[in-house]
Amino acid sequence: MLSQQLLKSCSICPRECRVNRIEGETGFCKIAGGIKVAKAFLHFWEEPCISGENGSGTVFFSGCNMGCVFCQNYEISQMRFGVFIDVNKLATIFLNLQSKGAHNINLVTPTIYVPYIVEAIDIARGKGLRIPIVYNTSSYEKPETIELLRGYVDIFLPDFKYFDDEIAKKYSNAPRYFEFASKSILKMFELVGDVVIENGIMKKGVIIRHLVLPMHTNDSIKILSWIRDNLKGRVMLSLMSQYYPMYRSKEFKEISRRITRREYQKVVNFVLENGLDYGYIQDKEAATDKYTPDFDLEGI
Secondary structure: OHHHHHHOOOOOOOOOOOOOHHHOOOOOOOOOOOEEEEEEEEEOOOOHHHHOOOOEEEEEEOOOOOOOOOOOOHHHHOOOOOEEEOHHHHHHHHHHHHHOOOOOEEEEOOHHHHHHHHHHHHHHHHOOOOOOEEEEEOOOOOHHHHHOOOOOOOEEEEEOOOOOHHHHHHHHOOOOHHHHHHHHHHHHHHHHOOOEEEOOEEEEEEEEEEEOOOOOHHHHHHHHHHHHHHHOOOOEEEEEOOOOOOOOHHHOHHHOOOOOHHHHHHHHHHHHHOOOOOEEEOOHHHOOOOOOOOOOOOOO
8 A cells, every 4th residue: 555655664744754654653743653633524714715605624634744833733733632543434534524515625734644645535536525625734745745646636725834944943843844845835736737716616726825923024025925936826825814822832932922913914015016916815803713623523
């Protein structure tokens, strides 16, 4: 199996820990063999073209290859709350979400599980899965891993967090983040192409998310400049103001608060002045903790 081969010396993400996850060894993500999940439900808080009226069939995976000090989902990403399931159970979860009317299957923090996800999609498609697959990622990815998703993922929903490597290392322990994220996002676009929306619901394409951090608007503008120069008009942008100091963020004075209206408006102005308004600009008032669901094993 693909999973057995790739996880015996794990190099799925940029960290390339080379541990044998099948035999129980763990690397940075602290997840050995198997799939660990925390929740599967109809999610209504994604971008409108993802959630629609029926909701996005969202699966929250446990563990993460990032170490974000401000993670809103730290209970599952850093504390790794969840239960282990196999690929057949994951396929069943996909089908159950489809039967509830989900517009898509939304895989949240899926990077370390890519080989299993591919197998589960194959199983589920053999049993009637037909809705689009959304890959919802931090973008600390290898293009080679994204290539494994060709023909499996219809919509990529990547975060694009940092331009400056020192900031990426400080807040996410993610060396060479921009290098890997930029190459992987270009690979995502290569796989799925231009945005396709039918009756208000996205069927194919890329939405790049960027979360504006306090005191780091210049880094945001560098990220947005890269998007303008490389993918303007080909992908959608989702500019987010919802930063809320959680988890370990209070250890860092400069990010221990929400962004100000002035900070956010500076970034919004850049978006509008550079024709990057194909997508969504979140209201400043979105900076609350309401976007963090209860991780209660629903749907597992």
